[in-house]
Amino acid sequence: MTSARPGPEVPTATYRLQLQPAFPFAAAAAAVPYLASLGVSHLHLSPVLEAVPGSPHGYDVVDHARVREELGGEEGLRSLARTAREQGLGLVVDIVPNHMAMAPRHNHALWEVLREGPGSPYGRWFDIDWEAQGGRVLLPVLGGPVGSQLEHLVVDGDVLGYHEHAFPLRAGTGELPLPELLDAQWYRPVWWRLARTELNYRRFFSISELIGLRVEDPEVFDATHAKILQLLHEGVIDGLRVDHPDGLADPDGYLARLHTATGGRWTVVEKILADGERLPSSWPVAGTTGYDALRQVDGLFTDQTGAYELLGRYRAFAAPQTDRGGNWEATVRRAAYKVLTHELAAETDRLTRVATRLCASSPDLALRDRAPWALRTAVEELLVRMRVYRPYASGDAAAVVTEEAADEARLAFVVPEEAEAVGIVRRLLVEPPGDPSAPDHADRVEFRTRFAQTASALRAKSVEDTAFYRYVPLLSATEVGGDPGRPGVSPEDFHAYCARVQRDWPVTGTVVSTHDTKRSADVRAALAVLTECPGRWAELLAEVNRPREGVGVPDGQLAWAAWQTVFGLGMAEEERVQRALLKHVREAGMYTSWTEQEPPYEEAVAAFVAAGPCGAPGERVAAFRKALDPHVRANVLGTALVHLTMPGVPDVYQGTEGEYRALVDPDNRRPVPFPAETPGEKDALTAAALRLRARRPDAFGRAASYEPLTAEGPAAEHCVAFARSGEAVTAVTRLSLRLAETGGWRDTRLAMPPGRWADVLTEGREFTGHARVADLFDRLPVVLLERVAEG
Numbered sequence: 001m002t003s004a005r006p007g008p009e010v011p012t013a014t015y016r017l018q019l020q021p022a023f024p025f026a027a028a029a030a031a032v033p034y035l036a037s038l039g040v041s042h043l044h045l046s047p048v049l050e051a052v053p054g055s056p057h058g059y060d061v062v063d064h065a066r067v068r069e070e071l072g073g074e075e076g077l078r079s080l081a082r083t084a085r086e087q088g089l090g091l092v093v094d095i096v097p098n099h100m101a102m103a104p105r106h107n108h109a110l111w112e113v114l115r116e117g118p119g120s121p122y123g124r125w126f127d128i129d130w131e132a133q134g135g136r137v138l139l140p141v142l143g144g145p146v147g148s149q150l151e152h153l154v155v156d157g158d159v160l161g162y163h164e165h166a167f168p169l170r171a172g173t174g175e176l177p178l179p180e181l182l183d184a185q186w187y188r189p190v191w192w193r194l195a196r197t198e199l200n201y202r203r204f205f206s207i208s209e210l211i212g213l214r215v216e217d218p219e220v221f222d223a224t225h226a227k228i229l230q231l232l233h234e235g236v237i238d239g240l241r242v243d244h245p246d247g248l249a250d251p252d253g254y255l256a257r258l259h260t261a262t263g264g265r266w267t268v269v270e271k272i273l274a275d276g277e278r279l280p281s282s283w284p285v286a287g288t289t290g291y292d293a294l295r296q297v298d299g300l301f302t303d304q305t306g307a308y309e310l311l312g313r314y315r316a317f318a319a320p321q322t323d324r325g326g327n328w329e330a331t332v333r334r335a336a337y338k339v340l341t342h343e344l345a346a347e348t349d350r351l352t353r354v355a356t357r358l359c360a361s362s363p364d365l366a367l368r369d370r371a372p373w374a375l376r377t378a379v380e381e382l383l384v385r386m387r388v389y390r391p392y393a394s395g396d397a398a399a400v401v402t403e404e405a406a407d408e409a410r411l412a413f414v415v416p417e418e419a420e421a422v423g424i425v426r427r428l429l430v431e432p433p434g435d436p437s438a439p440d441h442a443d444r445v446e447f448r449t450r451f452a453q454t455a456s457a458l459r460a461k462s463v464e465d466t467a468f469y470r471y472v473p474l475l476s477a478t479e480v481g482g483d484p485g486r487p488g489v490s491p492e493d494f495h496a497y498c499a500r501v502q503r504d505w506p507v508t509g510t511v512v513s514t515h516d517t518k519r520s521a522d523v524r525a526a527l528a529v530l531t532e533c534p535g536r537w538a539e540l541l542a543e544v545n546r547p548r549e550g551v552g553v554p555d556g557q558l559a560w561a562a563w564q565t566v567f568g569l570g571m572a573e574e575e576r577v578q579r580a581l582l583k584h585v586r587e588a589g590m591y592t593s594w595t596e597q598e599p600p601y602e603e604a605v606a607a608f609v610a611a612g613p614c615g616a617p618g619e620r621v622a623a624f625r626k627a628l629d630p631h632v633r634a635n636v637l638g639t640a641l642v643h644l645t646m647p648g649v650p651d652v653y654q655g656t657e658g659e660y661r662a663l664v665d666p667d668n669r670r671p672v673p674f675p676a677e678t679p680g681e682k683d684a685l686t687a688a689a690l691r692l693r694a695r696r697p698d699a700f701g702r703a704a705s706y707e708p709l710t711a712e713g714p715a716a717e718h719c720v721a722f723a724r725s726g727e728a729v730t731a732v733t734r735l736s737l738r739l740a741e742t743g744g745w746r747d748t749r750l751a752m753p754p755g756r757w758a759d760v761l762t763e764g765r766e767f768t769g770h771a772r773v774a775d776l777f778d779r780l781p782v783v784l785l786e787r788v789a790e791g
Contacts, residue, residue, distance in 0.1 A: 242267060310473050520660050
C-alpha cells in the first residue's frame with residue numbers, strides 16, 4: 001500500500017468498532033459496505049496490537065511489534081484497510097501508550113525484565129521503582145500469603161509456575177530450594193492484597209494487571225510505536241486515538257514526539273476535561289475524543305431547575321449522608337480520601353518517599369527538617385482538592401494546585417510550623433525544577449511527575465469509579481466528563497461552547513456513547529426526562545418501593561438508582577440489570593466492594609432487584625415510561641442530531657446509529673448486527689445527517705462557521721437551533737414535556753437564514769423566512785435542513 005488514498009485527511013465522521021476474537025477484522029470487513037452507506041468517512045478501531053489471549057477489548061497489549069493474531073493478524077488488518085478503501089473509507093486506530101499487560105507469559109519485554117532485572121535490554125521500558133522492595137518487583141498474584149500457597153508454586157526448568165501464571169527464573173537458580181529460589185529472583189510473588197500498600201510499579205489507575213510504560217524515553221517510544229507508525233506511513237491506517245494520555249510522565253512531550261513521527265496525522269486524545277477546563281492549546285492534536293461534547297449535549301436536554309428539585313426528592317427518599325451521596329462535592333472529597341489511603345496507598349507512599357528524600361538532602365535549607373508524616377499529609381490534602389485531572393508542563397501549575405487549596409490543606413494540621421509542609425509541597429509542584437545540574441533536580445522532576453500521575457488516577461477512581469455510584473439523584477449526569485453537581489446546560493452556554501470549539505478545535509472528536517460510558521446516550525436521554533417531572537417520579541417510587549414477600553430494600557440510594565436504571569433501560573433481561581447493579585454497589589464501596597465483598601448485602605440487592613425493578617412493580621415503571629415516550633423520543637432524536645451536526649468530528653459508537661440502550665461495560669460491549677434487524681427513525685436520521693456531512697464537508701469542517709439561531713414567541717426557549725456555514729440548519733425540541741404542559745408551540749417562529757431550505761429528513765418539505773416551529777416539527781421533534789441551490 002502507498003500513503004496516497006482517496007478521501008479526506010481529516011474524517012468527516014467516524015464509526016467505532018469494538019474488535020475482539022468474536023468480532024475480528026474479517027467481521028469488520030463484512031460490515032464495511034453497510035457502514036460506508038451510512039455516510040461515515042472512517043472506521044474507528046479499538047486497539048489492534050497483540051493483547052492478552054481472549055481479551056475482549058485489546059487495551060492489555062503484550063507486543064507492540066505485532067498486529068493481534070486473534071483478530072486476523074497484520075494481513076487481516078491490511079485486508080480490512082483494502083476493503084474499506086474500496087468503499088471510500090479510512091481507518092482510525094486506538095493506541096495505548098500508557099501501559100502494557102502485566103502478563104509475563106505473553107509479554108516478552110516484561111519476561112526479560114523479570115529474568116534479568118534492571119540491567120535487561122528492556123529495563124528502561126517499565127515504570128518500576130527499583131529502590132523500593134529491596135530492588136525486586138512486587139508481583140501481587142498469589143491467592144494468599146506465600147506460605148499458604150507453596151503447593152501451587154511449581155518449578156519447571158527455568159520457569160516458576162503458579163496456576164495460570166508463569167515467571168522466568170534467574171540463570172542458575174532453578175535447582176535452589178523454594179525459599180532460596182524465591183529470594184534469588186528479581187521479583188517477589190506476593191498475596192494480591194499487598195498491592196494496595198507495597199506495589200513498586202506504576203499501574204493503570206489501581207489495576208495491578210496493567211504495568212506503566214516509560215514512553216517518555218525515546219528508545220521506548222520508538223520500540224512501542226514502530227508498527228503503528230509503519231502502518232500509518234504505508235497508508236493502512238489514517239489517524240489515531242490516544243488512550244489515557246494523563247497517565248504519562250510528560251503528555252506534552254509525548255504528543256509533540258507523536259505529532260512529528262506521524263507527520264501530523266489526525267489525532268485525538270482521550271482527555272477528560274473538568275467543567276470549565278480547556279485542552280492545552282500547545283498540544284499538537286486535533287482535540288479530544290469528545291467527552292466534553294457529551295456533557296454539553298446531555299446538559300442541553302436536562303431541565304436545570306427540575307434537576308435540583310429531583311435532588312431534593314432523592315434526599316427525602318434515600319436520606320444519604322452528606323459525604324456519602326448527599327452532596328456532590330463532599331461525596332467526591334470523601335471518596336478521594338478513601339482511594340488515596342486504600343487503592344492508591346502505594347502511589348502515595350512513593351510520593352512521600354521522594355518528597356522526604358528531596359527535603360532531607362536539598363541544598364535549599366528551607367526544605368529541611370520536614371517529617372515524612374507531615375509531607376504525606378500535605379501531599380494527600382492537596383491531591384484531594386484537585387478539581388482537574390492533573391497539571392501539565394505546558395500549563396500553569398499554580399492555577400491547578402491553588403493557594404486556596406493550600407490554605408484549606410493547612411487546616412489538617414494543629415501545629416502551624418508543621419503546616420508549613422503544605423507550602424513546601426506546593427512550592428515543589430508549582431516552581432520550575434531549576435538547574436538540571438543541581439543535586440536535587442532529578443528528585444524535583446520526579447516529584448512533579450509522580451504527583452501529576454497520581455492526581456489523574458485519583459480523579460478517575462474517586463469521581464468516575466466511586467462518587468458517580470454514590471451520588472445518584474440523576475444517573476444521566478453521572479457520566480464520564482460530566483459534573484453531577486451542576487446538571488444541565490443552558491442553550492446560551494451550549495452555543496458558546498460550540499462557537500469556541502469551532503474557533504479553537506474545529507476537527508476535535510465528539511461522542512455521546514462510547515465503550516466507556518456508564519450508560520448509552522439513549523438511556524441517558526430517557527433519564528433526562530425525569531428532570532421535567534421530578535414530583536411524579538418521586539410519587540411513583542413511593543408507591544412501588546415497598547418491601548414485598550419478605551424482600552426488603554437494602555438501602556435507599558441503591559433503590560433510587562435501581563428504579564432509574566430500569567426506567568432508562570426499559571424492558572430488558574433481568575440478568576443485564578442485575579449485573580449492572582452488582583457492579584454499581586461494588587464500585588460505590590459503601591456496603592460491599594470488589595475486594596471486600598459482603599455476600600449478605602449483595603444477595604439482598606439481587607433479591608430486591610428481582611422482586612422490585614425487574615418484578616411486577618417494574619411494570620408500573622415501564623408504564624410510566626411509556627406514557628412519557630413522546631418526550632423520550634424528542635430527547636433521543638435531539639441528542640443524535642445535535643451530536644451529528646455540531647462542531648467537531650462525530651464518532652458513532654457501534655449500534656448507536658439506531659436506538660441503542662446499554663448500561664455500563666460489559667453491557668455496552670455486546671456484539672451488534674450490521675445493519676440493524678429492524679431499523680427505525682433514529683437510523684434514518686443518523687444516515688441522513690452523516691450523508692449531509694459527506695456531501696458538504698466544508699460546511700462542517702475546519703473552515704466552517706457556527707451560527708446560533710434564535711426562535712421568537714411564547715415557546716422560544718424550547719427550540720434550540722443553529723446553522724452551519726449557511727448551508728445546513730439543525731433545530732431540535734428541548735424539554736418537550738414542559739413544552740406540552742405550557743400549551744405547545746403556538747405561534748413560536750424561527751427565522752431561517754436567507755434562501756430556501758429543504759427538509760433532509762422528510763422529502764418534499766421546504767421552508768423560507770420566518771417558519772412556524774410547529775410546522776418545522778410537524779413530523780418529528782427535530783428537523784435538519786439543507787440549503788436549496790438557486791437556479
